[in-house]
Amino acid sequence: MAESAKRDRAATSRRVTTCAMRLADERGLDGFTMDELAEAVGVSRRTLFNYFPGKVDAVLGEWPSLDDDDIDEFRAGGPEGDLLLDLRTLVLPLVQEDFADRELMAATQRVLRTTPKLLLAINERYEALSADIVEHVVAREGAAFGKTNARVAVIILAALFGAALESFVDDVRGHPFSHHFDQSLRTARTLLGA
Known part of the structure; x- marks a missing residue:
């Protein structure tokens, strides 16, 4: 697929x-309904279903994936040589573009808090991504570091993400x-003395 076609597809998906x-x-x-969504977006119902199979997926959007080059650099111990800083560098590109609209992020928070079906779906996506990141941490830090410590690092990262999201929306x-x-x-880092 040509780069312009990929950009057009990504833009329509975000819309x-x-x-x-x-x-x-x-x-x-x-x-x-999906028909009302298609009308709001300005696409046909058929086009809409080419992007997302249903409302849950349409609301949550395409789940971002880690960049292969970033994964390689992370697994090699980079870019800074500090696990938490490097985890930050690894995952931050996943949200940079989506987190430009504070109003939309506030709406997202409201919707997730009030819609168990969406909360469950996003939790499943988060768990899959977290499992991948844990594997990358273990590959980087070695078997002696272990999955438990890798999970703790990922849980800390998720907590920081949540706190940052609250601050971002209120800023x-x-x-x-x-x-x-x-x-x-x-x-x-200050609280943990790290």
């Missing part, structure tokens, strides 16, 4: 997800998500 999230925020997940000064994530990371 679908943005419209689906806004509809879910306004009406609830069961308060709109009246407009700092990017990465600023809030880095602040959460600094706070955690």
Whole structure:
């Protein structure tokens, strides 16, 4: 697929997800149909189903994946040689583009808090991604480090992500998500004496 076609597909996918999230925020997940979503996006029902098989997937969007080059660098001990900083570098690209719209992120939080079906689906996606990251940590740090320690590192990362998201949504000064994530990371390091 040509680069321009990939960009067009990604843009349409994001537009679908943005419209689906806004509809879910306004009406609830069961308060709109796929036909209404297609109309809001400005695509046909058939095109919509070429992107997402149903409303849950449309609302949650395409799950990002880790970059292969970033994984290789991480597994090799880079880029900084500090596990938490390197985990930050590995996962931050997953959210940079999606976390530009504070209003949409606030809507996402509201929808996830009130829709168990979406919360379950996102938790399943998170668990799969977390399992991958744990494997990358073990590959990087060695078998002696172990899965338990790798899971703790990933759980810390997820907690920092949650704290950063709250700060990002509430930030009246407009700092990017990465600023809030880095602040959460600094706070955690101070609290843990690391």
